[in-house]
Amino acid sequence: MAVVYGEVTIVVDEQDDLFYTRAALQAHRPAEGRITVQPTPGSSSPAALAHDMLYALGKRLAPGPNSPDVWLDSVNAAWLAAAAWGIATGVRHVVVPRAHLLTLRRIDQLLAWRESTGTQLTLLWQKAPRGLPPTLARVERRISGRPQFEALLAEPGPIPARPSFPPAIPAITGAAATSAGQSPAPQPHGTGAAAMRPGRRTNPCAGALATVQLVQAAPAIEIASEDTTSLATLAHPLIAGALSVLAFTRAGLGSLRFTRDLDITGDVSTIKLHGVGHRSCPLYAVPAWARPLLASARAHHRLTGRPGDSVFGPVLVAEARHLRAHAGRLSRLDLTRPAGMLVP
Known part of the structure; x- marks a missing residue:
């Protein structure tokens, strides 16, 4: 069963069906604007989920206690970096398996990230739905079944796919502009x-x-x-x-x-x-x-x-x-x- 609240979709997989996890992992296609974020199990780092997001976006934090990426241990800095990469690379749909293991704080972080990027967010809640926190329990419509989940993953998100960054059009100035019937650009x-x-x-x-x-x-x-x-x-x-x-x-x-x-x-x-x-x-x-x-x-x-x-x-x-x-x-x-x- 899947429930949708705005641009947030919760897929309730009470039986922990392998189909949903496998489909979520196969849906990871950054070039198409869709990524799957796998939360690191048991991590106590406040910025752990943001780091998981960065990893899914293809970023790698430098290892070690004196790492030059130590400032990304800050929750705000890490989520800001993840939002910037998401916007710049055209991510439009994020799928998060095992969302039922996330703390309320990390769920709030995910929702805030979605607000800043405008990205569609799908959470796999792989336990009984009675444990849904209030922020996720309010829904507007419900869908159920494997075909509906596959269709959800195939839908385009609310923002365009990866930007193409087209080349700039060269300016036409001087004699070339005159011959083209344009006025030369003022210098x-x-x-x-x-x-x-x-x-x-x-x-x-x-x-x-x-x-x-x-x-x-x-x-x-x-x-x-x-x-x-x-x-x-x-x-x-x-x-x-x-x-x-x-x-x-x-x-x-x-x-x-x-x-x-x-x-x-x-x-x-x-x-x-x-x-x-x-x-x-x-x-x-x-x-x-x-x-x-x-x-x-x-x-x-x-x-x-x-x-x-x-x-x-x-x-x-x-x-x-x-x-x-x-x-x-x-x-x-x-x-x-x-x-x-x-x-x-």
Whole structure:
């Protein structure tokens, strides 16, 4: 029997039928926007369920007592990271087996996560329904039987599948724009032929979307696939995003100090960095492998509700040691030097 409350579905499997567990595990298809989160049995860590969520999203926390991911032991930090990754990668349906073993606190955490991401949530309650907590006992409709459960898993969720991050459309300027019947894009004072060279500065107050109309973005440095995989498995969105920028630009970490939300284009194809005093504000093309990482960093920033702040600010001050530690672990990328260069 399955009961639905809003976008939360509870599948009551009182007999603990192997069919439901097997179907839930087979439903784990991240590329289609659906993941299955398996709670770690018997874990007393307050952030354990958030860590399970991150694991299901393909993230791996660094092990050890002095791990650079120790700050994700905080419940709020861990769930915020999980929400950012869920939004950026287009997760639309989460299935959680053995939900009857979760504490009330962890059930509340799951429901709060669902509220922040808009994701459909299905919980397998594999015991008698009389143990349902009040927050899960209120239902609007009921469905039952194996076919209904299979149909539920096949349904699309309330948000789109994994974003495709389409390439940006190149700006048409100058003679090309005139021949195409368009008016050339207006250029601010001082943006002549020299400013059109890749990576050159333009108006320091302009965001990436405005700048890309005037300046050709510098191409990204090519990175080996095994290194992009290592970056993609980093658990914290800001660290994954920051180190990916260092990897494909070879800029210093201080260049990220002033990066704002508007310095990343909507399709995450271009990022603008800022030097001290805006003496150098280069524009870089974002490679396809890095777009989900930067999208997650931006989602993390937006979830904190501080739109005017730097996107990467939280990992450049008190938590910079964690970022540097991760840079040291990625020895093939040789990011230790750029990650250690914080410019005031």
